[in-house]
Amino acid sequence: MRKAISFKQSLVAVSFPLFHFDCHLSPDRGRDGLNPPRVLIIGYGNPDRQDDGVGYQALVRLAIALERPLSGAIYEDFQPEGRNPDLWFDLQLKPEMAEEISQYDQVFFIDAHTGAVPDDVNWKELSPIFQTSPLTHHLTPESTLSLCETLYGKKPSAILISIRGYEFGFSSALSEKTADYLSQAMTRILSWLDNHYIR
Amino acid sequence: MVAQKITIEPVTRIEGHAKVTIRLDESGKVEHAYLHVNEFRGFEKFCEGRMVFEMPLITPRICGICPVSHHLAAAKAADDLYGSPPPRPAALLRELMHMGQIIQSHGMHFFELAGPDLLLGFDSDPKTRNVVGIIQANPELAVKAVNLRKFGQEIISTLGGRRIHPSFAIPGGVNKALTNADRDSIMAGLDDSIKTIQIGISVMKDWAQRNAEDIAKFAPLKSGYFGLVTPNNSLELYDGDVRLVDVNGDQLEKFDGRDYLDYIAEHVESWSYLKFPYYKKLGWPQGVYRVGPLGRLNTSDQIDTPLANKEHKIWKSLNNGRPVENTLYYHYARLVEALFAAERVGILLGDPDILSTDILNTRQDFKGEGVGVIEAPRGTLFHHYWAKENGQLERVNLIVATGHNNWAMSSAVDSVAKTYITGPQITEGMLNRVEAAVRAHDPCLSCSTHAVGKMPMIVEMIDAEGHLLQTISRGS
Numbered sequence: 001m002r003k004a005i006s007f008k009q010s011l012v013a014v015s016f017p018l019f020h021f022d023c024h025l026s027p028d029r030g031r032d033g034l035n036p037p038r039v040l041i042i043g044y045g046n047p048d049r050q051d052d053g054v055g056y057q058a059l060v061r062l063a064i065a066l067e068r069p070l071s072g073a074i075y076e077d078f079q080p081e082g083r084n085p086d087l088w089f090d091l092q093l094k095p096e097m098a099e100e101i102s103q104y105d106q107v108f109f110i111d112a113h114t115g116a117v118p119d120d121v122n123w124k125e126l127s128p129i130f131q132t133s134p135l136t137h138h139l140t141p142e143s144t145l146s147l148c149e150t151l152y153g154k155k156p157s158a159i160l161i162s163i164r165g166y167e168f169g170f171s172s173a174l175s176e177k178t179a180d181y182l183s184q185a186m187t188r189i190l191s192w193l194d195n196h197y198i199r
Numbered sequence: 200m201v202a203q204k205i206t207i208e209p210v211t212r213i214e215g216h217a218k219v220t221i222r223l224d225e226s227g228k229v230e231h232a233y234l235h236v237n238e239f240r241g242f243e244k245f246c247e248g249r250m251v252f253e254m255p256l257i258t259p260r261i262c263g264i265c266p267v268s269h270h271l272a273a274a275k276a277a278d279d280l281y282g283s284p285p286p287r288p289a290a291l292l293r294e295l296m297h298m299g300q301i302i303q304s305h306g307m308h309f310f311e312l313a314g315p316d317l318l319l320g321f322d323s324d325p326k327t328r329n330v331v332g333i334i335q336a337n338p339e340l341a342v343k344a345v346n347l348r349k350f351g352q353e354i355i356s357t358l359g360g361r362r363i364h365p366s367f368a369i370p371g372g373v374n375k376a377l378t379n380a381d382r383d384s385i386m387a388g389l390d391d392s393i394k395t396i397q398i399g400i401s402v403m404k405d406w407a408q409r410n411a412e413d414i415a416k417f418a419p420l421k422s423g424y425f426g427l428v429t430p431n432n433s434l435e436l437y438d439g440d441v442r443l444v445d446v447n448g449d450q451l452e453k454f455d456g457r458d459y460l461d462y463i464a465e466h467v468e469s470w471s472y473l474k475f476p477y478y479k480k481l482g483w484p485q486g487v488y489r490v491g492p493l494g495r496l497n498t499s500d501q502i503d504t505p506l507a508n509k510e511h512k513i514w515k516s517l518n519n520g521r522p523v524e525n526t527l528y529y530h531y532a533r534l535v536e537a538l539f540a541a542e543r544v545g546i547l548l549g550d551p552d553i554l555s556t557d558i559l560n561t562r563q564d565f566k567g568e569g570v571g572v573i574e575a576p577r578g579t580l581f582h583h584y585w586a587k588e589n590g591q592l593e594r595v596n597l598i599v600a601t602g603h604n605n606w607a608m609s610s611a612v613d614s615v616a617k618t619y620i621t622g623p624q625i626t627e628g629m630l631n632r633v634e635a636a637v638r639a640h641d642p643c644l645s646c647s648t649h650a651v652g653k654m655p656m657i658v659e660m661i662d663a664e665g666h667l668l669q670t671i672s673r674g675s
Contacts, residue, residue, distance in 0.1 A: 048245070048260045091260070095311065095330070096349050130331040143329075150334045151345060170245035 036197045037105035039085035040156075041189070043078070044092055045112055051165030051178040055110040058161075059087045061186050066199055085198055093139040098147035102154035106196075108189065109141040109158065112165035112178070119164075121185045126158040161185050219633060220470075221616050221625075232616035234609040234637065235471050243595040251277050251569075251590045255368050258582065258597075265643060267300035267355055268575035269582070271437075274368030276582040279457070280569025281370045281590075283562060288555035289372035294437040295547045296358045296367060297573065301436060301540035302392065303351025304576035305492075305533045308641050309399050310344035313530045316635055317406045321413075322628035340402075343395040350392045354544065357381050372559035382548050389548075393506070393541045400510060400534045407531065416618050418526035418611035418636050421446045423478060423488035425603065426495035427574050428453070434499040434511070434539060436574040442498050443478060443488060448522045451478065456572030459581055463598070475605045476598065487610075490578030490603040491640060492532035497522035502535075504542035510535040526611045529639040533576075577641045578603050601642040611636035 041062060043055030059078050063070050068087070070077050078089035080100055085108075090097070093109075101107055113122060128145035141160050149155045163185050167175040174182065193199050224230040242261055249257060254273040259266030271293055278284055285293070311330045318336065319328050327335070334341035358375065359367040367373050407414060423446060427439040441459065443452040452462055465474035466483040478486030488494065502508040514535060517523050523532075547553055571582040578600025585594040601608075615636040619629050 046260065091266075095307065095345060096352060099345075130329045143331075146331050147334075150331050151342065170242060 036084060037157075038103070039106045039108070039193070039196075039198055040080065040088060040101060040104040041085050041108040041110065042088045042090070042093075042097070043110040044090050046091055047172055048170060050167040050169050050171050050173065051112050051163075051175050052168050053172060054112045054163045054165060054174060054178055054182055056089050057174055057179075057182060058110045058163075058186065058189075059089050061182070062087055062189065065186070065190055085193065093141065093144045095139065095144075095147055097144055098151055101144065101148045101156060102152035104156050107145075107156050107158045109160045110185070111141075111160070111162050113162035114165060117162060117164070120181045121164070121188070122160070122162040123185075123188065124160045124162070126160050128155060128158075161189065219612055219637075221620065221633070227622045229617045229620050232613040232633070233470050234605075234612045243597055246595045247592050249592050251280055251584060251586050251592060252370055254582070254584065254592070255370075256366060261597075265300065265304060265575050265577070267296055267359075268573055268580050270359075271297055271368055272571040272573045272575075272580045272582040274370065275571030275573065276569040276584050277370035277571070278569065279571060280566055280584050280586055282564030282566050283371035283560050285372040286555075286557045286560055288376070288552040289368075289558040289560075290438070291547050291550055291553050292358060292373050292377060292558065293368050295377075295544065295553070296355055297437050298540040298543045298547070299351045299354025299358075301351070301576055302396075302537055302544075303348045303355070304641075305537040305540070306344060306347040306351060306396070306399075308576075309403075309530060309533055309537075310341070310347075312638050312641070313533075313635075314344075314402075316631070316638075317530065318402065321631055321635065325627055325631070328631075340398060343391075343398065346388075347392050347395045350388045353388065354385055357385060369559070371561060371563070374559070376556045376558050377553055379554065382554065385544065386548050389541065389545055393538065396534060396538045396541055397506075400531070400538065403531050403534055407528075414525050414527045417632070418614040418618075418639075419524045420489070420526065420607060420610050420614065421524060422607065423451065423481075423486065424448075424494040424497040424522055425488040425490045426498040426579060427456075427572065428499050429503065432498075432500040433503045434495055434501075434507075434536070436495075436536070436540070436543075438573075441572065441579065444498050444522070446522065448497065448520070451480075456581065457570040459570070459572070459583075459598070471605070471609070473602060473605050475609075476603050477606070484606070487606045488603070489607045490600055491529065491576075492536050493523060493526075493529045494578065495574060496532045496535060502539050504539050504546070506542055507535055507539035510538060526607075526614075526636060526639045529641070533641070575600050575643075577601065577643055599643060601640075604640045604642065608637050608640050608642060611639065 041059065043057075043059040045052040045055040047053035047056040056078075060070065062085075063077065066085075068083075078087045080086040080088050086104070088100070109126070126142050126145060128149040129142045130146040131140045131143050141158065145155070145158050163178060163181045165175070165178050167178075218235040219232060220235065221232045222230045242258075246254065246257060254277055255270050258269040258273040261269055274293070310333065314333050315328045315330065319332050323332075330341070333344075358373075358377070360375070367375060424444050426442060427435040427437075428442040429435045429439050432442060440453050441456050441462075442450065443462070445451050454462060462479055463476050464479045464483075464486075465476050467474055475483070475487070477483050478488060480486065489497075496511060496514050499511070502511045514523060514532070517528065565588065567588065568585050569583070573580050579598075580600060581596070581598040583596040584592055586592050612633055615632050619632045
């Protein structure tokens, strides 16, 4: 929580560059402020496994920035409820999420990443491609989008924001580096929301 | 040709996933295949010092796949520790939630994980050998499958107030009664769910008929079998005693789950972090056993619901009354259990006590130690707690299904690799079969963490001198 307050303070102190981002929205939506895209931000991972919980911590910071009430109950605080943006937390992605995702124009997935991804903060546009998990129930964002497209005929624009993780022990505290990278990611997410008149 | 080693492993170091090593001999044939599971037992330490009543809320965070099982096993252990057995209506409601978990988990496994292999073929194009391929091949069935999982999830969320980590079972009972409206809402989806499961069973049987040869040679293993049963040895998923039968199906033991330490010991192998539980009296490796759907159907004499029992009779005929040994039959067993769970939902909802508000026993007879046992979708789950008089935990021991099935998964990988890998060049179809040997057990390898970059798999062929001969990477 301390880091989140610090982040809010930094919002006042720093002026952020505006990111031009082609989000595949139709021209008459969003940028005029009249009809902003319906946005869903999904943070996922295990909040009790340090940096794996960065998706959850991102939602907490977003809730504070958006002045949403937080009860402290990890799961109840982040359920889709028709707000824009909607914030949603889950331990991992699941097939039935595809139905909810189909209701939005733009979806963000926020997760941790490891050494296989070169950037510390990775911002990646996604396409619906099913990726088979060879051994487990694990579902990727691309697979979830693929289910959404195949089952419900909807193809929302989607972005994966992944943040490098270092520590995955049993603790709810992020490592210092990951917390710093999360701040960078938050800057970009909030700029995106501002640019699209979501808040 | 020099001896070679093939390694299948996650690229990154994060715990929670498995690695397969396939060693080839000098002629290029498989000498032995190993499954290495990176066990992470830190969660038990993480729990020490917490209060017992917190455990039903803390332990579901172990796993996003079967949080309900941990939630209920923790509550049962807390009941035992506090000496506060739940009233009958609370036990019925807990079982109802558990049936929801079984339905959604088994449904997802069959249609998403196993279904692509069965419906589209082990050797079919990996780009479409997935649930989307199934949707494209049979969209109507795919939508039914999604609805089946949703039905199970709705039971959980109706009772627990949320789908992820339920807040429902507490020491001595549950914290919320079922309303008439909620009962009717669940009941409304029951018939369709049973029909979908029956379609799945038809698909499975049809596939089994056409692939009898594959089934026969795909990791037929001789072992004991382990699972909960009712007093008359019927299938039981929520309560009951543990029954252990031998390779012929003859009973070795039937015991109260609290006494598990008298019957189970753990073997250690240098190549795996995960221990290998076995039946103490027979020793290692004679005492190995299997849990989960195949283990449970082999352990039980019958099933106390009509539709599932009809399938169980067919099951019993597969090996002329002896236990079914073929690993691919885990999939059939899983569907039979899903059918049982759906029928149990109907029975539970029809019980007059299900709407009772007598859902919490507030009397306690503190014992300081408690064991909770439940049949999680993938096998028997033990939670064992020791606490001070103030309820603060001093020690925690968890035995999860993936641990029980460690020998089974390792042996299945070895068997399948020896059967299907015929030379130094591994084809995608061969690799998929090795993975399918693990998948059949539906292991909880996703217990801990997921992160982007974590899931890719790589297959490496390395000769005796350490030269890399071949690499195959997995895309996700």
